[in-house]
Amino acid sequence: MALIVQKYGGTSVANIEKIENVAKKIIKTKEAGNEVIVVVSAMAGETDRLIHLAHHAADPPDPREFDSLISTGEQVTITLLSIVLNRLGHAAKSFLGFQVRVLTDDAFNKARILNVDETIMRDELKKGTIVVVAGFQGIDANNNITTLGRGGSDTSAVALAATLKADVCDIYTDVDGVYTADPNICSHARRLDKITYDEMLEMARAGAKVLQPRSVELAKKYNVPLYVKSTFKDEGGTLVTKEDKEMENEVVSGVSYDKDQAKITIVHVPDRPGVAAQLFSPLAENNIVLDMIIQNASMDGYTDLTFTVSRKEIRQAHKLIEEAARKVGADKVEVDENVSKVSIIGVGMISHSGVAAKMFETLAKEGINILMISTSEIKISCVIQSKYTELAVSVLHDVFCMPKES
Numbered sequence: 001m002a003l004i005v006q007k008y009g010g011t012s013v014a015n016i017e018k019i020e021n022v023a024k025k026i027i028k029t030k031e032a033g034n035e036v037i038v039v040v041s042a043m044a045g046e047t048d049r050l051i052h053l054a055h056h057a058a059d060p061p062d063p064r065e066f067d068s069l070i071s072t073g074e075q076v077t078i079t080l081l082s083i084v085l086n087r088l089g090h091a092a093k094s095f096l097g098f099q100v101r102v103l104t105d106d107a108f109n110k111a112r113i114l115n116v117d118e119t120i121m122r123d124e125l126k127k128g129t130i131v132v133v134a135g136f137q138g139i140d141a142n143n144n145i146t147t148l149g150r151g152g153s154d155t156s157a158v159a160l161a162a163t164l165k166a167d168v169c170d171i172y173t174d175v176d177g178v179y180t181a182d183p184n185i186c187s188h189a190r191r192l193d194k195i196t197y198d199e200m201l202e203m204a205r206a207g208a209k210v211l212q213p214r215s216v217e218l219a220k221k222y223n224v225p226l227y228v229k230s231t232f233k234d235e236g237g238t239l240v241t242k243e244d245k246e247m248e249n250e251v252v253s254g255v256s257y258d259k260d261q262a263k264i265t266i267v268h269v270p271d272r273p274g275v276a277a278q279l280f281s282p283l284a285e286n287n288i289v290l291d292m293i294i295q296n297a298s299m300d301g302y303t304d305l306t307f308t309v310s311r312k313e314i315r316q317a318h319k320l321i322e323e324a325a326r327k328v329g330a331d332k333v334e335v336d337e338n339v340s341k342v343s344i345i346g347v348g349m350i351s352h353s354g355v356a357a358k359m360f361e362t363l364a365k366e367g368i369n370i371l372m373i374s375t376s377e378i379k380i381s382c383v384i385q386s387k388y389t390e391l392a393v394s395v396l397h398d399v400f401c402m403p404k405e406s
Contacts (some may be wrong), residue, residue: 002167003035003125007135007157010044011174012231013077016084020050022231023084025172030090035125037164039157040081048135063108067137067147069096074153075135082132095120097145102138102156104400105148107287110137111146112214113155116163133160134283151212158215164224169219170227171211176236177201177228178210180401181255185393188402192253194239199253199345200226202379206343208259213267216240217344241349251348252400257393258341260306261291262314263371264321265306268331271298274330279305282320286373288313291341292383306372308383311337320386339371340389344400350377362399368392 003063006026022040030036031064041047050070054061078094081327085092092304101117109212115185124131135153138146148155154171161169178200195203197220204213211230219226219240226240269275276295291308318335327334349355359380363370363378368391 001033001035003037003164004167004300004381005037005161005169006038006163007039007153007169007171008041008231009171009173010041010046012172013040013081013383014044018080018231019077020084022172022375023081023088025231026085027088027090030061030130034131037121037125037160037166038081038130038132038162039153040074040132041135041153046073046076047078052083055265056354059302064144067108067111068145071134071137071145071147071334078132078134079110081132083131083134087342089152090130093124094132094134096134096144097137097156098139100133100160102159104138104140104148106140106142106146108144109147110149110287111140113148113159113218113300115140116159118163121160121164121257129402130378143173147213151209151213151215154212154215155218158218158222158224159312161224162218166224168225168227168280170229171215172229173210173230174231175210175228175239176230176233178240178254180253181397182257185360185390186255186397190401191236192238194402195242195253197240198243198348198378199238199347200374202343203254203256206256206345206379206381207260207341208254208256232373237243250346252344252346253348253354254345255343255393255397256300256343257389258343259389260311261308261341261386262317263306263308263336263339263381263383264313264314264317265304265334265336266321266330267304267334268302268327269305271301276305277344278328279321281325282324283309284315286316286320288317288320291348292372294372294374299348308339308372338386339383341383341393342396343379344390344396346400347377347378349380356380358395359397360396366391373375 055067082092082094103115104111121131135156177191179189183189201216229237291306296304368388370382374381
């Protein structure tokens with residue numbers, strides 16, 4: 001008997017008909033002799049509706065009350081799914097995050113999971129119950145409802161799988177796996193049979209929407225096998241797992257892009273110890289995550305600092321940086337929201353040279369100027385003007401991911 005955690009996204013539970021389809025998949029897994037924990041998101045579009053209501057009531061809304069509101073979407077789906085499962089003859093119980101004690105920190109709207117109490121879930125599994133848990137949410141030490149940020153149900157599912165030592169965590173979505181690029185941009189994008197944790201993590205951080213980055217971090221840390229599958233067809237799927245020698249044969253596994261980017265440049269910053277800390281500490285204190293950071297060469301004791309943040313946080317980040325820049329004596333702050341990030345990812349880069357040069361040459365041939373560059377062992381990212389995003393992804397995929405003619 002295996003213990004399987006299944007997660008279903010918003011498009012998978014968008015209406016009663018789709019919830020019934022999900023219930024049949026769960027029953028099939030249960031009848032194969034497995035114990036099943038199910039994590040579900042809110043119905044497609046419901047969280048956006050709640051966010052809109054909150055911002056209509058107050059802009060910005062109180063963070064605590066905001067989380068309390070937007071966490072309600074999952075309560076609808078877990079109860080409807082449990083009702084359907086019970087109607088079909090399989091005992092099921094629904095639980096909100098606080099009921100199974102998903103303990104988080106107090107960073108509203110982007111909380112991190114600290115601990116999960118497995119007691120209630122273990123007790124229900126022993127009774128043969130299908131346990132249906134609300135994703136995306138938890139509770140802090142002061143009993144405040146918290147949410148985990150966009151895609152947080154992925155993280156919820158992996159956290160439960162890690163806590164319960166599940167045999168596998170299946171992530172069901174509207175695509176049948178992880179592709180070499182967005183199929184909506186690249187018609188020749190290929191589905192990958194398997195991908196390493198590190199590659200998937202870099203893809204997620206680079207903008208791929210298949211999995212939330214923190215879910216992949218957790219899966220890697222606790223060695224949870226992840227299987228990305230389609231809710232709507234049985235074939236296909238991509239296994240996210242540990243690296244093996246065969247995976248190194250592919251230099252680049254995929255091309256990702258992220259349009260949720262904004263660039264901030266602090267001009268003429270005094271180049272002395274401690275200034276960077278003074279500039280970026282206010283952002284850290286407000287839980288604003290920085291992506292790429294570049295410092296220019298110092299000239300006459302001054303330098304420029306450029307970094308990127310999520311476009312959704314640009315207003316707050318700009319306000320904080322304006323104040324910090326004034327305190328350190330910088331000249332001005334410039335903001336550019338018309339940028340995006342394109343990245344190539346692959347574990348094979350570790351042992352192959354010339355990949356960066358080839359990427360830069362490919363973009364140059366299309367007249368695409370590179371505004372920022374960031375690299376890791378297995379990823380190269382470039383910030384470019386957003387109007388060139390689709391073109392950049394397409395040409396990079398043609399160069400790096402298309403099968404070579406023999």
